[in-house]
Amino acid sequence: MNETLTGVAELRIEGLGAAGDGVAHVDGQSVFIPGALPGEDVRVRLVPGHPELIEIVHPSPERVTPPCSLFGECGGCALQHLSLPALLDWKAQRVMRALTAAGFTDLPPATLYQTKPLTRRRMDFAVQRVPGGVVIGLHRRNGDPVDMTECHVLHPDLFALLQPLREVLGSLGALTGRGSLMVNLLDSGPDLTLQTPAPLTSADRLKLAAFAREHNLSRISWQDPKDLGIETVAQSGAVREDFGGVTVSPPPSAFLQATADAEKAIVTAVVDGLPSLNKKDVTVELFAGCGTLTFPMSEKGRVMAYEGNLAAANCLKAASGGRRVDGFHRDLGRQPLLPHDLKSTRAVVLDPPYAGAGAQTMPLAKSAVPDIVYVSCNPAALEKDGKALWNAGFSVIGLTIVDQFLWSTEVEAVVVLSRDVKRIRRENSRRSRSDLSRSDS
Numbered sequence: 001m002n003e004t005l006t007g008v009a010e011l012r013i014e015g016l017g018a019a020g021d022g023v024a025h026v027d028g029q030s031v032f033i034p035g036a037l038p039g040e041d042v043r044v045r046l047v048p049g050h051p052e053l054i055e056i057v058h059p060s061p062e063r064v065t066p067p068c069s070l071f072g073e074c075g076g077c078a079l080q081h082l083s084l085p086a087l088l089d090w091k092a093q094r095v096m097r098a099l100t101a102a103g104f105t106d107l108p109p110a111t112l113y114q115t116k117p118l119t120r121r122r123m124d125f126a127v128q129r130v131p132g133g134v135v136i137g138l139h140r141r142n143g144d145p146v147d148m149t150e151c152h153v154l155h156p157d158l159f160a161l162l163q164p165l166r167e168v169l170g171s172l173g174a175l176t177g178r179g180s181l182m183v184n185l186l187d188s189g190p191d192l193t194l195q196t197p198a199p200l201t202s203a204d205r206l207k208l209a210a211f212a213r214e215h216n217l218s219r220i221s222w223q224d225p226k227d228l229g230i231e232t233v234a235q236s237g238a239v240r241e242d243f244g245g246v247t248v249s250p251p252p253s254a255f256l257q258a259t260a261d262a263e264k265a266i267v268t269a270v271v272d273g274l275p276s277l278n279k280k281d282v283t284v285e286l287f288a289g290c291g292t293l294t295f296p297m298s299e300k301g302r303v304m305a306y307e308g309n310l311a312a313a314n315c316l317k318a319a320s321g322g323r324r325v326d327g328f329h330r331d332l333g334r335q336p337l338l339p340h341d342l343k344s345t346r347a348v349v350l351d352p353p354y355a356g357a358g359a360q361t362m363p364l365a366k367s368a369v370p371d372i373v374y375v376s377c378n379p380a381a382l383e384k385d386g387k388a389l390w391n392a393g394f395s396v397i398g399l400t401i402v403d404q405f406l407w408s409t410e411v412e413a414v415v416v417l418s419r420d421v422k423r424i425r426r427e428n429s430r431r432s433r434s435d436l437s438r439s440d441s
Contacts, residue, residue, distance in 0.1 A: 006046050010057060013040045016090055018380075020078035020409045034141075035072070037063055037082060062086035067117075067152050074146040076138040076153070077407035084406075088114045091411035092401045098379035099415070102386030104396045108431055113265040114403040115258075120153040121185035122256050127169060127194075128178045134170040136162050136181065153406050155185055161215060168211045174198045182253050188240045189218035193253045195225050200233065209234040221252035244296030248319040251311035255289050262404030266375060266414055267296050269400035273373040273416035274347055275423060277301035281346035284369075286332055286360060291316040291325075293349060293375070298324045301346075306330045306337065336360040339367040347371040356381030365392035370420040376413045386415070393419040397427040 011024035013036045022036025026046070035053045036042050037060040045052040056063075066072075066080035079087055092110055099107055126145035128135045137148035151159055161183075169175055174196035182193040200208070200222050212220050212234035220234040230252045239249050241256070244267070250256070257263035270293050274283065281301050288294050288305035290312045297303050302324040307313040313329035320327050330337075336359045342348065348369050350357055354377055357364070364372070365388045372394065376382040398416030405411075418424055 006048065008043060008045050008054065010041060010043050013038050013042060013060075016079075018094075018409060035081065068150055070146060070148070070150055073140055074138050074148065075141045075143075076151075078409050080152075080407045084114060087407070088112055088401075088403050091403050091409075094379045094411055095376070095382070095399075095401050095413045098383040099386055099396060099399075102383045103390035104386065107396055108399055108427070110399040110401050111269070112401050112403075113262065115262045115406055117152045117406060118154070118156055119259040119261060120406075121155050121158070121260060122258050123154060123158065123183055125181040125183065126178065127175065127181050127196075129170070129175050134166045134175065136166055136169070158183055158185055158190060161190060164211070164215060168207055169194075171207055172196065172200070172204045174200045174204050184250070184254060184256055186218050186239060186241045186250065186256075188238060189216055189236070191218045191221075191239060191250070191252065191254075193221045193223055193230065194233075195223040197225065199224070205233055212236060219252065223253070241290075243291045243294070243319075244299065246291065246295040246319050246323065248290050248295075248315055250290050251315055254312060254315070257292065258404045262402050262412070263292065265400065265402050265404075266412060267293060269398075269402075269414035269416075270349060270373050270375065271296055271300060273398050273414060274300055274349075275371045275418070275420070277346060282344060283347045283349060284337070284342060284345045286337070286348065286350040286357070286364075287352050288313075288316060288327070289351070291319060291327075293351060294325055294327075295319070295323065297349065302326075304328065304345075306332060308332055332360045333358050336363050338363045342367040342369050345369050347373065349373045349375070351375035352381070352385075354378045354381065356385045361385045361388050365389055370418060371423070372417040374415045374417060376415060377410065379411065379413075382413065382415070389417055395419065395424050397424060 013022040013024050015023045015038050017023050017032050021032040021034050024031045031051055033044055033051050033053055039060045041057040042053055043055040045054055062083045063081055064083050071077055071080045092112055125136050126139055128145050135145050135147040137146045140146050148162055176197045179196040184191040208220050218239050221230050222233050223230045240247050241250050277300050283297055283301055283303050285294055285303055285305040288307040294303050294305045304326045305316055306328045308331040310329055317327035394417040396415055397418050400414040402412040
């Protein structure tokens, strides 16, 4: 917002920005107003850099009462004041706009999925020592962490750990100020990775080991903030998670999809998005992680899976015995697969990080691979990577949009792309028949 815009104004909210703020326009300039929704008339104090919502003159019919008393303080949720159907629609439109901006204009109808409250199984917490105790929670917008005394997204098994965690962390000599705590709810139980400003003492380690036994934790690890090395402090038994019927042992801080039901929706969309495969066909998976998609895909054919994180790649390799899976450790940002590396590949599946596929995008576009399934967690990166794929002749023939970070601005999408003319014709024909059937009913 231009610093010359000051005073009080009544504005019409025209949309939502990427951060979930209402967007209005004043003198041709965009103004982003936290807490406002599209279609609302609002009174706003135009403070340079920080517009303040004074009053909602005419509320949106999609405005609802936020379920959490911490909403507006805690930075974990941005849109609890928007109805869930409207939230899912907004996220879907973000993905559709990204694909359209990339060049894909004839998009198929999207399959939409929205996760349920109280199902989040992975979360990165801020930890801070304060007078009289310890705060565990998420940062307020541009501020300090807010103690998570209530949460409507976190799985109850993880929320129940927060108070005992405050007590044990408060007793640690290593927590001298701010730290962090990453929690995964695995099939074997909660898996915690703690980072503290100072190294753990012998007494700290004994306390954490006792805490793990008392609360049936899968594992507690400690991460050195200086060199980011991770060591196991306590482990009760085998650390395990099931991916497509295969048991893997994820390393500390391993990437998991945020909710189990959203993972299932993503896996289903990816497997369904693969072309028909025979025994000789190879699917190359890029950014494979520990095998979330790898092992379900191996039921349809051979998978060559590449992952840049060494611990995750080793986890995938260790679980691959007897499966149609070959795992490789490779930094695809520094050493992308080149077109000749993909010459015998029937399909590519990629689930890149938030910034997108980066250096891997152009070699993939220049290859002869006919089919791609792209799992996106960032519409802006999807637009950038998608533009290269559109220029290479790909069409979108399938689209699934998944809202697994409930009440946030984040959105996942599984985009099925092909430049196989016969497959595109079949999909277009099937879609036409489906549209005709709906119009006749």
